Amino acid sequence: xxxxxxxxxxxxxxxxxxxxxxxLIIALIAWxxxxxxxxxxxxNRVEEAWATIDVFLKKRYDLIPNLVETVxxxxxxxxxxLKEVVAARNIAMSAKTPAEKVDAENGLTNSLxxxxxxxxxxxxxxxxxxxxxxxxxxxKSIEGELESSRRYYNGxxxxxxxxxxxxxxxxxxxxxxxxxxxxxxxxxDSAEERKNVKVQF
Numbered sequence: 001x002x003x004x005x006x007x008x009x010x011x012x013x014x015x016x017x018x019x020x021x022x023x024l025i026i027a028l029i030a031w032x033x034x035x036x037x038x039x040x041x042x043x044n045r046v047e048e049a050w051a052t053i054d055v056f057l058k059k060r061y062d063l064i065p066n067l068v069e070t071v072x073x074x075x076x077x078x079x080x081x082l083k084e085v086v087a088a089r090n091i092a093m094s095a096k097t098p099a100e101k102v103d104a105e106n107g108l109t110n111s112l113x114x115x116x117x118x119x120x121x122x123x124x125x126x127x128x129x130x131x132x133x134x135x136x137x138x139x140k141s142i143e144g145e146l147e148s149s150r151r152y153y154n155g156x157x158x159x160x161x162x163x164x165x166x167x168x169x170x171x172x173x174x175x176x177x178x179x180x181x182x183x184x185x186x187x188x189d190s191a192e193e194r195k196n197v198k199v200q201f
Contacts, residue, residue, distance in 0.1 A: 035172040039180055042160040046183055049153035050098060053186065056146045057092070057105065063142065064089045064112075067135045071119055081118050085111045099184045150186045157183045 068082050088111035092104035161182045164173040173180055 032172060035169050036176065038163065038169070039160075039173055039176055042156070042163060043180060045156045046153070046160050049149070049156045053146065053149045053153055056142055056149055057101070060108075060139070060142050060146070061089055061093050063135060063138055067132075067139065070129065070132045070135060071115075071123075081111075081115050085115045087111075098186070102184065102186050105186075154185050154187075157185055 064085060068085060072082065085108075088104070088108040092101065092108045095101040095104040163169050164180065164182060
């Protein structure tokens with residue numbers, strides 16, 4: 001009788017152990033799926049944030065030729081500065097990856113800053129030109145939107161990169177392929193570049 005009771009208890013222990021193992025496996029699978037889905041959501045937010053930056057950069061690129069043409073009539077002696085702005089714009093437009101874009105945008109921002117400094121000091125008549133004032137206002141608005149977009153993008157990238165590095169989520173992230181590697185921040189190189197392009201005269 002004692003033997004049959006022990007066998008019965010042992011059978012229950014085996015069943016309970018099997019149930020615990022099954023529950024642990026289900027919990028592990030659910031965690032894996034949840035963590036993977038978190039990575040997918042974060043990756044999509046990073047891509048959406050980058051797409052928003054791209055929209056404002058395109059608006060900026062489209063505005064620069066109009067600005068340059070408007071200034072050409074007034075600033076005949078600034079042809080070198082105008083060429084630098086156009087060259088920097090072309091480099092920025094041809095950049096492919098986020099890292100290349102960041103570098104190219106730093107160069108374009110510096111060119112625009114030099115451009116506005118030179119024009120502001122030398123051509124007071126330009127300040128009263130309505131077309132120039134309109135373009136100036138548009139550029140100022142775009143610069144503000146770009147700043148907000150950069151902040152949002154960097155915040156999302158921080159969340160994505162942090163999740164990739166935190167254990168145990170890093171186990172899932174390391175097995176998700178090339179699209180799920182650390183993303184670069186949209187950082188400016190120097191304290192001077194961190195200032196918005198000054199577009200007021």
